[in-house]
Amino acid sequence: MKPVDPRLLRRAKAARTFLAGSVLIGVATGLLIVVQAVLLATAIADVVLRGELAAVIVWSLVAVIAGRALLSWLQEVVAQRAAAAVKSTLRRQVLEHSLKLGPAWLSGERSSALTTLLTKGLDDLDPYFARYLPQLVLASTVPAGVIAWMATGDLLAAGTVLVTLPLIPIFMALIGWATQTYSRRRQHALALLAHHFADVVSGLPTLKLFGRAKAQAVAVERVTERHRMESMKSLRLAFLSSLVLELLASISVALVAVGVGLRLVEGKLGLETALLVLILAPEAYLPLRQVGAQFHASADGVAASEEVFRVLETPLPVQGERTDVPDLRVTPLHLHDVTVTYAGRSTPAVEGFDLELWPGEVVALTGPSGAGKSTVLAALLGFVVPERGVVVAAGSAADEFDPVLWRQQFAWVPQRPGLLVGSIADNVRLGRPDASDAEVRRALDAAGAAELQLDTAVGEQGELLSGGQRRRVALARALVTRAPVLLLDEPTAGLDADAEAAVVANLRATGRTVLLVAHRPALIAAADRVVEVGTKELVSV
Amino acid sequence: MSSLQVGRTVMKVAGDRRLGMAVVDRLLAGRLVLAVIAGVLASGSAVALLATSAWLITTAAAQPPVLTLMVAIVAVRAFGVGRGVFRYVERLAGHDAAYRVLGGVRARVAGRLEELAPAGLSLRTGDLLTRLVLDVDAVLDLWLRVVLPVLVAAVTATATVALLVILLPTAGAAAAVAVVVACAVVPWVTTATARRAERTIAGARGAVAAGATEALLTAADVVAFNAVDNVLAGFSAADARLAQAERRSAWSTGLGNALLVLCVGGASVAGLVLGSQSDVSGPVLAVLVLTPLALADVLGGLPVAAQLAIRVRASLSRLQEVMALPTPVAEPSCAVDLPTGRDLEIRGLRVGYGEADVLSGLDLDLPAGSRVVVTGPSGSGKSTLAAVLLRFLDPRGGDVLLDGVDLRQLQGDQVRSVIGLLTQESHVFDTSIRENLLLARPGSSDLRLWKALYRARLGKFVESLPEGLDTMVGEHGARLSGGERQRLAFARLLLADHDVLVLDEPTEHLDEETAKALLADLYAAAGRRTVVLLTHRPELAPYTTQPVADLT
Structure with missing residues (x-):
């Protein structure tokens, strides 16, 4: 794994500014560490050797300490601000890109994973910016400053540090490489275990129904215990690795200190220089060792950002650019031999489906559940790309046209409409933002929702409405558009027979082309034509 | 701090x-x-x-x-x-x-x-x-x-x-x-x-x-x-x-x-x-x-x-x-043996959560092998009734009798070995189809699993999957459609072989067509078992039985 993901810098300008700021702060911190060491060494040597302590040294020390406090504060402020900006950029990019990838790509499991990523997942980037990146900068600036200054006082000590210092990253890489599989396996097991517990908890009523709940509660403890033993195995190794690093640093410091001490006894070195080396030597090793620790602490954030880039690097489907979309009020639509197979399924959802849709006619799609009726609507909207066959209008394939302009020809009522938080009128206006209150009212009445008020709130995902009401709001949303073709997936489910008859009459009165998925006899009877999905025959009524 | x-x-x-x-x-x-x-x-x-x-x-x-x-x-x-x-x-x-x-x-x-x-x-x-x-x-x-x-x-x-x-x-x-x-x-x-x-x-x-x-x-x-x-x-x-x-x-x-x-x-x-x-x-x-x-x-x-x-x-x-939450059910200190009969009687049932009673004074006969529909809009206490029948909740007053024995004298697991439940959102575990089924009857043979799947009309679908019984269903069964998920839950229920099936709005999240088909299959597969259908849409039931109880 790379120390800094270049994609993060490329995608988010704030990350670049932050890195630059961090380097400045890091260099200043390195300087102050050296100055503080010099001042301390000078002060102690002065008192010990000469019995005097200059006030200027004390005040300088106070100033340096205040400066270091200020820098550490500044570092966190800069890091938090950068993290906020980067997270914001990535959130927007991911949401935009996922919506562009379309509804088919965003199927059930993926959308819930994406929601988690956009909320909690990206917040895990905070430690990456607040701790890891600054530490990485300190690890490159502080040792350099320390060694350079030590070299001016004691070349031998500086040389020792210079030789032993690279051992730390080398060992860190070696150990990391050796323990990588273990730690990855442990992370995986840990996630699996939490998931298992969550699954058991939410399935408790079911387990209880089959008399398995008590056994599962015991199993939870057994599984956790087994996991403890396994993770202790890998932890022993991981902790051993940090032990090695710690010993390495200790031995290196000891090497320097003992060397300095012996030369001091022999009178080859002054006390001041010796103290300086003593104070500075550990500072050279510390940031490097901490980089490793902070890297592990920000592993979740790194994983989240990799997930982000996996989404952002998913190529968008090639889109048509033609703007001369035929007017479907006068142009018939053809589906030729359309075959669609969803990912992970071996049998096609729709196979070899043909359909002609003439302007102004009402066509009912029937067929058993799972025959692919909804898939036909999705193919017309361009949500699924047929693996074979084509949707044609005026002699051109639908995918040659700009999808936004193409979809303006259609208004769709899905089987389970998604409603936005807001009022009923807000949701109806999704179809046509500039619709007047009177037009919204008319659309609702025509959809059989006369009892619904325009300013009633629908709640999150329409939770304040019943299933039938949601569907009627969605129908009104479709009716309020000026789209020439209505694609309706069971538009009257949940309505009683009278209301259904009224809605059907209203649909006919619009004079628009209607393709509807239906199985209720009244709805089927109201259609000009019935097309059975799943067979290739046309049935005329 | x-x-x-x-x-x-x-x-x-x-x-x-x-x-x-x-x-x-x-x-x-x-x-x-x-x-x-x-x-x-x-x-x-x-x-x-x-x-x-x-x-x-x-x-x-x-x-x-x-x-x-x-x-x-x-x-x-x-x-x-x-x-x-x-x-x-x-x-x-x-x-x-x-x-x-x-x-x-x-x-x-x-x-x-x-x-x-x-x-x-x-x-x-x-x-x-x-x-x-x-x-x-x-x-x-x-x-x-x-x-x-x-x-x-x-x-x-x-x-x-x-x-x-x-x-x-x-x-x-x-x-x-x-x-x-x-x-x-x-x-x-x-x-x-x-x-x-x-x-x-x-x-x-x-x-x-x-x-x-x-x-x-x-x-x-x-x-x-x-x-x-x-x-x-x-x-x-x-x-x-x-x-x-x-x-x-x-x-x-x-x-x-x-x-x-x-x-x-x-x-x-x-x-x-x-x-x-x-x-x-x-x-x-x-x-x-x-x-x-x-x-x-x-x-x-x-x-x-x-x-x-x-x-x-x-x-x-x-x-x-x-x-510290209160326990909803008091298990008997000394349970009696399960009676052999499967007639259920509800007499003067009063039950609720917190302050309010959800049901009070409910009388209902559920003779063995009957098909009973209980209707009422959402919130009228259908799920509460299911909870009492499954011994998930103790009544505040009145009795529920299984062959004359008060359910409170039986342990929850005893009751649930006789009475099974299918809800509108059955939990499907994030594992294979096989493991989800085995939960109901550990150690069942594949033949038995397939039989249950076919009776729930899911057999053909599972056979069409490249990995068959070993297909993973995803978190909360996300890789299955709503209808497939309910049918899997139903197959699981059939495998457990309860004598009484309580169906609590089993088709609530399904489109009308799937709902009707599923209910017809549920009724057919139930055979000699008692079926108690709790629903606000009795018209979806495959054949008309007079709603025995209307909770409104």
Whole structure:
């Protein structure tokens, strides 16, 4: 794994500014560490050797300490601000890109994973910016400053540090490489275990129904215990690795200190220089060792950002650019031999489906559940790309046209409409933002929702409405558009027979082309034509 | 939160009976004490290493015979090695103990939830249960990142101050002030600013989460109506507000760490000034000046621990709340044998949650083998009736009799071996189709599984899957359609072979066509069993039976 993901810098300008700021702060911190060491060494040597302590040294020390406090504060402020900006950029990019990838790509499991990523997942980037990146900068600036200054006082000590210092990253890489599989396996097991517990908890009523709940509660403890033993195995190794690093640093410091001490006894070195080396030597090793620790602490954030880039690097489907979309009020639509197979399924959802849709006619799609009726609507909207066959209008394939302009020809009522938080009128206006209150009212009445008020709130995902009401709001949303073709997936489910008859009459009165998925006899009877999905025959009524 | 409060949290948790049980375990307590001792020795070694080296170097400057330095040289090396070795022991013992506590707490919470589910948890949605799972994991943080570091820091800092007091009381007092500030003021500042930031950010963060969830859940509608740009603009506005709130709160985040630098540096300067004014020897002066610097590492973990303590405390109080919920069902101390008949009678049933009664004075006969429909709009008590029949909830008055035996005289598991339930949202576990089925009857042959699948009309579908019975169904069965999920749950129910099937709105989330087909298959497959259909749409039932009870 790379120390800094270049994609993060490329995608988010704030990350670049932050890195630059961090380097400045890091260099200043390195300087102050050296100055503080010099001042301390000078002060102690002065008192010990000469019995005097200059006030200027004390005040300088106070100033340096205040400066270091200020820098550490500044570092966190800069890091938090950068993290906020980067997270914001990535959130927007991911949401935009996922919506562009379309509804088919965003199927059930993926959308819930994406929601988690956009909320909690990206917040895990905070430690990456607040701790890891600054530490990485300190690890490159502080040792350099320390060694350079030590070299001016004691070349031998500086040389020792210079030789032993690279051992730390080398060992860190070696150990990391050796323990990588273990730690990855442990992370995986840990996630699996939490998931298992969550699954058991939410399935408790079911387990209880089959008399398995008590056994599962015991199993939870057994599984956790087994996991403890396994993770202790890998932890022993991981902790051993940090032990090695710690010993390495200790031995290196000891090497320097003992060397300095012996030369001091022999009178080859002054006390001041010796103290300086003593104070500075550990500072050279510390940031490097901490980089490793902070890297592990920000592993979740790194994983989240990799997930982000996996989404952002998913190529968008090639889109048509033609703007001369035929007017479907006068142009018939053809589906030729359309075959669609969803990912992970071996049998096609729709196979070899043909359909002609003439302007102004009402066509009912029937067929058993799972025959692919909804898939036909999705193919017309361009949500699924047929693996074979084509949707044609005026002699051109639908995918040659700009999808936004193409979809303006259609208004769709899905089987389970998604409603936005807001009022009923807000949701109806999704179809046509500039619709007047009177037009919204008319659309609702025509959809059989006369009892619904325009300013009633629908709640999150329409939770304040019943299933039938949601569907009627969605129908009104479709009716309020000026789209020439209505694609309706069971538009009257949940309505009683009278209301259904009224809605059907209203649909006919619009004079628009209607393709509807239906199985209720009244709805089927109201259609000009019935097309059975799943067979290739046309049935005329 | 000051370290005092952290300590109080620790005491509160350790003192709580339910969560404390794992801690009282003597073996575990021993491991935790071992971890603390090792941690103190490790941190102590780090302090001693710097103190000894300072003494060594300054003494060496007087050019004494090398032999007189030998003890100090050996000590430096010992402390250097000790620091790493003790840290290793601390981490191993600490993690081992924390994982053991986690296992214990998980099992206890699972056991408690098992007693409560589902009626005792009726007010909790799946979301809250998910959070509960995270709350249990907070136990790890409590031990590894709050209790252990705080105890280690407190003991080590006290010992360090004691050493300085012995060398020079005034310098020791100055160091004591620094330590108290670092232990009390720094965590307080950190948590206070974190809380304030959380207050200003929480609203904005909620708005962004809601916006993202909404946009992704309604993606198809939004794309179909070409409203992507509008939705993105709305999300960007919420997102900009969050980023702004986060940027504003950034100014207070680093204050704790900055204060810590001041404390440690101040103690060192105080040692220098006070030492130079006294008549301590050179080496002692060096020790007075440099030892406080080693405290930076020791005290450095406190701000994080204080911040975590808030979160852990919230998690633990949520857990305690669940542990203290009233149990919805009293199991009989001495259960009678299951009667052989399968006639069910409900007489004068009164039942409810909290203050209000959901059902009162309900009479209903459910003779063996009958098809009974109970109707009523949502909220009229259909699911409550199901809960009573399945012995998930005790009635407040009246009786439910199975072949003349009051259900309260039977154990829940006995009742549920006779009466089965299919709900509108049956839980499908994130494992294979086979494992989901085997749950109902462990050890069943494949033949038996296939039979159940075919009777639930899912056999053909499963056969068409490349991996057949071993197909993984995904989290909450996400890789199946709603109808397939219900049919899988139904196959599972058939496999368990109950004599009475309670169907609670089994088709609520399905489209009308699928709903009708499923109900017809349910009725057909039920055979000689009693079927109690609870629904607000009796017209979906495959053949007309007079609704026996209307709960409206």
